[in-house]
Amino acid sequence: MAEPFVPCPIFPPYHLWDPYAENFPENRYAFAYLKGFAADCEPFTMTRCCSWYLRAIAPSWRDPQTDYNVATHHLESMLNWGFLHGISLRHWTDEQFIKYLHFRLNPPTSWIGAKACPRYVDGLSIPFSEWEPNQRWRPFQLKLDISQGIAPASVLRMIRRNYSWAAGFFHYCHLNSWVRYPKGQTFTPKEVAATLTAATSHDALSDHEMQWIFNRVSETERKGLNPREVIMYLAFARYTKISIDEVTETPQAPGALAFFVKNEHGCWEWWRPGSSVMSSGKMLSQEFVHHFEDYLRHLGVDSSVPLPQLPFFPQRRNPAAGVSTLRLAVHLADFRDLLGNAAKESPDSLISSSEAKFRKINWTMIRRSSQGYSEY
Numbered sequence: 001m002a003e004p005f006v007p008c009p010i011f012p013p014y015h016l017w018d019p020y021a022e023n024f025p026e027n028r029y030a031f032a033y034l035k036g037f038a039a040d041c042e043p044f045t046m047t048r049c050c051s052w053y054l055r056a057i058a059p060s061w062r063d064p065q066t067d068y069n070v071a072t073h074h075l076e077s078m079l080n081w082g083f084l085h086g087i088s089l090r091h092w093t094d095e096q097f098i099k100y101l102h103f104r105l106n107p108p109t110s111w112i113g114a115k116a117c118p119r120y121v122d123g124l125s126i127p128f129s130e131w132e133p134n135q136r137w138r139p140f141q142l143k144l145d146i147s148q149g150i151a152p153a154s155v156l157r158m159i160r161r162n163y164s165w166a167a168g169f170f171h172y173c174h175l176n177s178w179v180r181y182p183k184g185q186t187f188t189p190k191e192v193a194a195t196l197t198a199a200t201s202h203d204a205l206s207d208h209e210m211q212w213i214f215n216r217v218s219e220t221e222r223k224g225l226n227p228r229e230v231i232m233y234l235a236f237a238r239y240t241k242i243s244i245d246e247v248t249e250t251p252q253a254p255g256a257l258a259f260f261v262k263n264e265h266g267c268w269e270w271w272r273p274g275s276s277v278m279s280s281g282k283m284l285s286q287e288f289v290h291h292f293e294d295y296l297r298h299l300g301v302d303s304s305v306p307l308p309q310l311p312f313f314p315q316r317r318n319p320a321a322g323v324s325t326l327r328l329a330v331h332l333a334d335f336r337d338l339l340g341n342a343a344k345e346s347p348d349s350l351i352s353s354s355e356a357k358f359r360k361i362n363w364t365m366i367r368r369s370s371q372g373y374s375e376y
Contacts, residue, residue, distance in 0.1 A: 006110050007080040008033040008133050009119035010047060011054075011072040014065045016128050019055040024048055027120070029133050042088040043079075049089070050075040053172050074165035077104065077139055080111075089169075090179045094186045097166065101192050104162045105155065106360075109333055113138030114326040156193040163189045203357055203365050210238055210366070212351050213358070214291075216342050217335060225338075226331045229313055232295045233328050237366035239288035242270060244363065247312045248325045256312040256322070257301070260284075260292070268292065329363060336361060 010030050011017070018026075025031050025047065034043040054071055061067035081100050082089050092100075113136060120131040163184060170183040205213070214234065220227045236242055247256045259271045261281060268289050269281030284292070296303045299314070311322030323331075340359035346352045357365070 005084065007076070007139055009137060010034070010076050010079065011051075011119075012128055013119060014068045017054075017068065019051075019058060021051075024051050026129050027131060027133075028129050029131075033133075037083045038086055040086055040088060041083050042090070043083060046079060046082070046089045049173060049178060050079060050169070053169050056172060057168075071165075073139065074162070075169065078166055078169070080139065090173060092170075092183055094184060097184050098187060098192055100166065101159055101162055101189075102196065105158060105196065107140050109330065111138055112140045112326075114141070114324060116141055155196050156190060159193045159196070160189040163192070203360075204368065205354075205357065205361075205366060206350075208350055209354055209357070210234075212343075212346075212348070213339060213361070216339055220335070220338065222338065225334055228295060228298045229323070229328070230332050230335060231291055232313070233332055233363075234366060235288050235291040237363050239285050239291075240270075244328065245325055246273060248322055248328065257307045257310045260307055262303075332361065332363070 008030060010025055010033070012026060025034065034047060037043045053075070054068070057071065058064070058068075078089060078100065081103055082092070085096070087096060117137045118134050119137050120128075121134050123131040167184045170179060173179045174182050214231060217227050217231055217234070233244070236244055236247065247259075256273070259273060261269055261271060263269050263281065268284045270284055271281045293303055296307075301307060301310075311320070313323040313328060315321050315323055336359050339361065340355050343351050343355040343358045
């Protein structure tokens with residue numbers, strides 16, 4: 001199946017799980033989903049092996065429902081990664097094992113949801129076999145508030161956790177002679193984490209590259225893209241330490257535009273939503289202010305008076321409502337191919353050599369690259 005595709009839940013909710021079910025998967029939509037993959041993936045055989053593994057580890061669970069949810073999350077991630085690449089779980093090489101661990105730290109946007117959702121739409125009076133998958137469910141949830149990228153210690157923890165689950169499953173398969181050799185024996189989680197944290201330095205964006213990005217985005221006239229909004233999103237990531245969640249429209253921070261104020265010296269500051277009247281605002285850098293004031297002109301907002309109680313990123317069709325954090329990330333991702341193609345054709349060797357970076361640009365990459373600007 002060609003990438004990208006949206007994974008489908010395979011295992012039932014915990015309260016409907018029957019470890020001794022004769023037919024698996026029981027849900028007809030999950031069955032049809034598995035049937036859509038090539039025989040080389042062994043979708044039904046590997047899914048059945050995963051269900052047997054669940055049954056084998058269930059007696060060790062301290063909190064059955066939570067532990068079941070965690071286990072099925074990891075098993076479905078492994079199955080779906082194999083389906084995506086046309087590989088059966090039992091045929092994974094250690095090289096593919098490592099690629100899976102890399103994947104878990106940076107899954108495609110089609111696998112990421114804005115929040116946790118039920119796996120299936122509860123059919124109430126109909127049997128589980130007829131329940132439809134929840135179209136809003138995704139294996140992973142968006143986390144865009146990591147202001148300085150992922151710390152090496154966090155990378156190691158995540159690699160160890162994902163390695164442990166995969167290695168545990170493969171150990172069970174080896175004990176049952178479903179695989180010939182143990183998997184994950186030629187490398188350690190620490191070695192994988194070291195390669196990932198070392199690679200992040202190559203993703204850093206220089207001032208020259210960032211200025212090129214700002215220029216290319218601002219010149220874009222392609223229908224369906226959101227250049228003004230994306231430029232402001234880039235400016236937040238590059239020139240501030242403000243979490244993007246604090247300026248998108250939420251019940252906790254309505255009218256996010258009004259939290260940007262000019263002090264008695266005429267300098268722009270940002271006041272965190274809910275901050276004390278006695279506290280002070282955070283000074284914003286001139287680099288950020290340049291883009292901010294241009295954005296205000298784009299919105300038709302008068303910057304000579306206190307800013308109105310409006311969303312910072314208003315929706316086009318309903319300006320009284322704000323664009324979500326997830327939607328902003330998607331809007332930036334929409335520019336990846338455009339930036340990559342432009343870089344490929346650029347006569348500037350510093351830009352053309354960075355084509356790969358532009359094709360995967362995201363908030364964390366830009367924020368990780370920002371240093372020495374404003375206090376906030």
